[in-house]
Each structure stands twice: as structure tokens, then as C-alpha cells.
Amino acid sequence: MPTQLPPAHPFDDDKLREECGVFGVVGVADAANFVALGLHALQHRGQEAGGIVTHDAKTGFNQARRMGLVRDNFTSADTMQILPGSIGIGHVRYSTAGVKGQTAIRDVQPFFGEFSMGGAAIAHNGNITNAMQLRRELIERGSIFQSSSDSECIIHLMARSMGRNIPDRMEEALRKVEGAFSIVAMTRTKLLGCRDPLGVRPLVLGKIGDGWALASETCAFDIIGADFVREIEPGEMVVITAERGVESHFPFRPNRARFCIFEHVYFSRPDSILGGRSVYETRENIGRELAKEAPVDADLVCPVPDSGTPAAIGYALQSGIPYAMGIIRNQYMGRTFIEPTEQIRNMGVRLKLNVNRALIKGKRVILVDDSVVRGTTSQKIKEMILDAGAKEVHFRIASPPTAWPCFYGVDTPQREKLLAATMSEDEMRDHLGVDSLKFITLDGLYRAVGEAGGRDSSAPAYCDACFSGEYPVAPSDMIEQGFQAKTAAE
Template identity: 60%
Template sequence: MMNFHPFEDANGDKLREECGVFGAIGAADSAAVTALGLHALQHRGQEAAGICSYDGEHFFNRRGLGHVAENFSTQEALAELPGNMASGHVRYSTTGGAGLRNVQPLYADLAAGGFAISHNGNISNSQALRDELVSKGAIFQSTSDTEVIIHLVATSRYPTTADRLIDALRMIEGAYSLIVMTPEGMIACRDPLGIRPLQMGKLGDAIVFASETVAFDVVGAEFIRQVQPGEIVKVGFDGKIESLHPFGNHKARPCIFEHVYFSRPDSIFDGRSVYEARKAIGAQLAIENPVDADLVVPVPDSGVPAAIGYAQQSGVPFELGIIRSHYVGRTFIQPGDGARHSSVKRKHNANRFLVEGKRIVLIDDSIVRGTTSLKIVEMMRDAGAIEVHFRVASPPTAHSCFYGVDTPERSKLLAARMDIEPMREFIKADSLAFVSIDGLYRAVGEAPRNNGCPQFCDACFTGDYPTSLTDLENREAHEAQLSFPVNKVA
């Protein structure tokens, strides 16, 4: 079950993880293994996919727009990617926008040899670094923030590729999980706070890395452990593994939205089953926000585990009050604006026999712009529901993410513009409630947030960003300067 939200509309009314990464070294069919691993991570990025391989002498890079299956499902495509080391990437676009030139892995010929990089995350000072590099003569081939890392590595004066990468990363703020390929082997690393996930596994004699453990299940690999926050893992072609911790000790702040929505439910994140965590969030939601109702109905597919937990805790029966069609893709032809609403019904339909005359509790993972929630509530009412109560398995999303999540600007987030009651009126529900931030922490096995330092990055809910946001601060300062009245001297 993927986490693609089938009600996502043309305005992107859903938070989306920017991308997923996979790498394999020591596998005879490394490109095929990588393609299969990326297919398991397709929910993390459905805009483009790429794979780069190395045969001991040459690097080979193939990238394309669309899904993994559209680009890497044939033997002919995989034959273009020989070698026993490969890495790949699936993406949505945030920083840099869409276009083939931004599809990863990005590759460059450096003085020390080939360098291919796959990046999950977002560099929050990339524009400042880019401006400085360009002023010194750097020429960029893409608009991706990831290319900044390549230029920083290229200009570092350290002797080895690993040391040059570490030198580059010391200048970077924000979030990153990286898989890097060089002629010496593979390097996997994670930012010092561990905001974005990265896992390590073993497939026979090969070492594999992936954004989620579900990719290991699909390729038949054994999960070893997660790459630790701030850790650099070097894997040579002889199978030797070296672990470095060059950034000191930092309190980890992994993204809590991996538990809420991003990761597939059959993954393990931060040592816990994502499926069980979502059920626990739903149970906590029922404890905090009970309601007299006849049915608990999930918004497919992302609301299902939380709805099961809500139903089990509340005693209100769980039912599939919305049925999803699995034969309508995201690219279904839209004849015009007048067909937008009917496209929702092509993907989903209310189960009228169950819903009619009932009091319904709808469970979803989040509310972003609110337009999707409005459509779902209207669907239930059109099917004859006499009451529609909306319950959300996360706190209100009131702040933008700058760490690799495709978030609308803050002015377009419903919770940034409205309190709960106006939000309820906007989506036309009979009641609206969210799980509390402390309840969310309890559900995923941590102490309440206010009892000490937060265990996660929860900035999209709290506005507590764990790193500096240089580019944002520079942009806001520039905008303030432009808007400030200037008194001209006669």
C-alpha cells in the first residue's frame, strides 16, 4: 500500500516527501536491485526517477520523468547500467523545480574521478552558498540544491573524496540523507540531526542503503540498522565498512511526519513499526476527541491505520465508507475545469449503503489547504450521512517545511490562517479535532514534548525549526527592505 493520497488535487493539497534514495554495492545486478528498491519507494516521489551505475571503470547514468516502471522495467534499460555498484533516486520537486536536468542522481567528473550523488532532503542555505560559488566562477548545470554539494566537494582542498565530502557538509545547513558513488566505493551519510531517514541492509555479500526498510523487504535484503544521525558510512569494493562521526554529538530530531504519513506502513522507522505507530496515533485521537457516531471511516489509503486505532479505542465500528478505484491513475485526462470534481468520483466513491443515515467519523492524516477535506465531507453528505465529524491524526499543520517536504507557502496552509472553528466551517464538518502534539509524542513512544527537548522535528506543527534557515531569513530581510519606505533627500 502506497502513501500516495488519492484525493490529492491539482493544487497539491497534501504534504509530499520530496524523494527516496536507494543504493547497492557488491551486487552483480546492482542496477536491477536498485530499480526494484526504488519501486518500493515510489510513494516518496512520483515525478521522476534515475539510476547511476559503475562497472569499475566507467559511470553510467539514466534518468527520466515519470515512475520507476516507465523508465527501468525492461532488460534493455537495465543493460545500459552495468556494474556491481548503483544508486537511484525517486523525486518530487521542491527546491529547483521540475525538469530532467534536476533529476537525480546528479553526476560530475571531478579531479579525483567520477562523483554521483542522490539526495533526500533540502539544504536551507543552498541559495547563499550558490551565490558565493557563482561569484567565484562556478557554473551550475541544474537548479537543484543538491548540485551545491558537488561544487563544494570539487573546490575542497582535502586529499580524499570522503574528506572533501565532510568538508562540504560542514558548510551546509538543513536536512540530507545522501548516497554518493565514487571510484573508491559508496558513501552513505545523514545530517547531524537525522531529520531525513536512511537505512542500511545486507543482500548476500552486497551492502544496500534505502530511505525505508520496506525496500529491503522487496529486494530480499536483511535490515542491519539505520544510519545514525551525523554518521558517514564508507563501503569499499572489498566489502570493508568504515563508520565515521565527524560532526560531533547532536540530539537527534528525525521528522515525526514519517510516522504520520510519509513512510509506507510496512516500514520500520526509528525502531518502531509505522503501522503500529499510526494505529496508536488513532487510539490517542479517540481518547482526546471522542464523538457519538455510528461508523469510523478512513480517508483511503493514508487514514486507514489511524482509523483502525480510533475504532478499536472508541468501540465505534470501522467500515470502508469510501471505496477507492485502483484503475485510475494520477495522469487521467482532465477534459477541463468542469471535470475536476467528477475526477474525485472516478478515483473514489462513497459506499452509500453503509453511509446513508449514519453519523460518520472521518479519519485522515492531515489537513493542508483544506480543499480536499471539503470534497470528502461533501461526498459523505451527498451519500446521505446525517453527521460528518472530521478527526485528524496529527496536530494542525500551521508552518511550512524547509527540510525536503513539498509544503505550500505558509499563507496557503489552512491552519496558519484559521483557528479550529473557522477551519470546521470551511470544510463544512459537524465537528473537527486534531490529535495534540503531546498526544502524538505519546503515541509514537516518547515523553510529552513539553517535558524536555523535543525528540523529533515537528516544525510543521510547532514552528520550532531545529536548524538555521539562512535562505528564508535572507529572503525575508530582502522583502522587508523593499517594503520599507525610503526618505529621499531633496
């Protein structure tokens, strides 16, 4: 039996799961220590497993892949001693391909391969939408897969390439890949980074002393004392060495960028920078826009912690209604706290969240959350607020209704399990049993992230498929399995 872990949130399956986090560094002593710190800062992007690969002139390539959290696996001297070298990459994972919530050690990245010109390791954030098709073709040609991960296709495509060197082989492989990818890779001396032509997933470049770093988010640079230099451009590949610095290539046909708008709403840490904008400030702007679009008379604005906090602050500032911590999060609710038996499951979110009864009693409360997926958590929170004596409960949601699944690296439920796919806003309000329910409009969300004119339906600036159903890259594998994409009439 493969090693398995329970879902990252065993008492709450009502959130879109962060995809994965990637990090790499070159030109520093003890690279593995920097990679471990970077992955720790990116832990919110994946909590199931993590891995690190380094290279040292004496010992060659070294790797460690572990189930669980970075702090539990990559802090001991024994583990870090087996990862020497001045170049390294790492990955934290939440499974988006294969069996959800049941990561096997063989699926943990980075993946490593030996080629005729030397070894290479690769870590991937995103999702390959034609992975099933590629996998079939590769297996028919003799490839032997070791994992269920879509990312392994890239290694096999590189092995079959006739490119002169590893960067050339990676370029050729990625030209055959559809979907979303932000990649960090390494050879013995080179750190590589690449984003798909639409730039759906994030990747940033940093400078640390004489060395360089790549990461999914800028918050990973802060923890190691690196300076944020710039974002890797959509469709750009960088090849970095300690001696020559950063060389930039653009191997793909130019395309209009479609960065994932949900990074601004939820996935990225609020202390990161996206597109030159503070994520925290953007989320506060979302709250302000939501207050303009959906005002309501109430006594308190309360966030659903922690993801709803910046938007709740913005809503309170715009509306003039006092902000209050009406719900307190138990920060020490660990994933292995207790075996989730049926009796414990019935306690629901009470193991993670508790209502500040003295504050809530007799009040008309606005609850601000980042999204509604299945609606199960929203119902439980509403019940807790009413049990504490609230007079009214109003939900304000800092994203439009999530009505379509994501195929670009986010673990989204099947469409029929998404509340907004089967119900109108009023029907959702009645289903949740709240006094009012309002989502920010798609135009309002675009204004909050800096698009003053709102969403240009003819040329959207972001990937918003989970809200609009308009997929910038056709989800080939899912369509093959019978998924019905949105039609023009819809």
C-alpha cells in the same frame, strides 16, 4: 522548453508532498536491477522523475535519468543493459527546490561529477536551507550550475575541496551545508551514506548476500530480499566496499537528534520500520490516542484512503465504534488518465474516491485523515459523504494542525495558504462545514510515537516545525526572502 510533467496528483493539491527517496547497493551482480526495485518500493516518496547511476570496470560510469515512474522507465531490457556494474545508486524525486511540479530532466538525480581522483555520483533526500547563499558564492567563484536543484551545491563544494579522496571531500562539503540531508553517493568502488547532524531525514543500512544496501526506508530492503541491519545514525557517514564492509565516521559536531515526526504520520510506508518501531503500529497508536483525546458518538469509523487507514483502525479499536470502508479508492487512477480540463477538475476527488453509499446512508460517520493542509479535499469529501445520505460527519485528524511550512525537504504551501495558520480549530470546523473537527494534540502525537511523557517543550525529541513553528535549523534562505519565523512570544 524543458520536459515537464503535470503535478503528481493533478486533482488534489491538498497533501504535503513526500520528499524524495534514495537507494544504493554495492557488491552485487547487476546492481541496477536492485536499485530499480528499491526505487520502485520508494516510489511513494517521489513520482515526478527517477535516475540511476552505476559503475562497471569496462564501461566506467553509466547513468539513466527519466521523467515519470520507475515502472515505466527502468523495467525494459534496453534501459537496464546500459547500466552494468556491481555498484549503483538511485533517486526518485518530487521537486522541493526550483519550480514545483515542473521538474526538468537536468534536475533529475543522481548528480555526477568528475574529480581529480575519479568520478562520483550523489543522490540527496532533504533540503539545503542555505542553498541560495551557497549558490551565489559558488557562482561568484566560477562554478557553472547545470540544474536548479539545491543538491547540486554539494557537487560543486566537493569539487572545490582539497580533500585527499572522495569521502573526505564529501565531509568537507557537507560541513558547509545547512538544513536536512540524507545522502547516498558512490565512487568506482565505494558506496557512501550520510545523515545530517539532526537526522531529520531517514537512511537505513541493509545486507544482501555478500553485498550492502542503503535506502530511505526499510520497505526497499524487503523487495530485494535484503536484511535490515540498522539505521544510519544522525551525523554519521558510512563508507562501504565489497571487500572491507562498512566503515563508520562521525564528521560533524554531536547534536541532539530531531527526526521528522511527520515520517511517522504520513510520509513513510506503513510496512517500514522507524526507530525500531513499526510505522503501521505507530499510526494505529495515533488513532487510539486520538480516540482518547477526541471521542464522539457515531455509528462508523471510516478512513480517508489510504493514508488514514491505520489511524482509523486504531480509533475504532479504542472507541469500540465499528470500522468500515465508507470510501473506496480507485486504484487505477493514473496520472495520465485524462487531461484535467476545468470540467474534469470540477469533479474533484470523485475521480479518485467514491463513497460506499449503502454503508453510509443514515449513519453518523467519523472520517479519519492524516492531515488537513488547505482544506479543499476535506470539503469535497465531506460533500460526498453528505450526498450519500450521511446523518452526521465528524473529522478526526491524525496529526496536529499544520500551521507552518517545512523547509527540510517537504513541499509545503506558503504559510498564508495553510488553513491552520489563519483559523482556530472551531473556525476550521465551520469553514469545512462538518459537525465536529478535532486534531490530535502535539503531546498526544508524541505519546503515540513512544514518548510517554508527551512533548518536552525544552528539548523536543523530533522535528515538529510544521506543527509548532520551532525550526531546529534556521531556514536562512527563506528568512533572507522575508519569511517571519516564530518568535519566543508565540
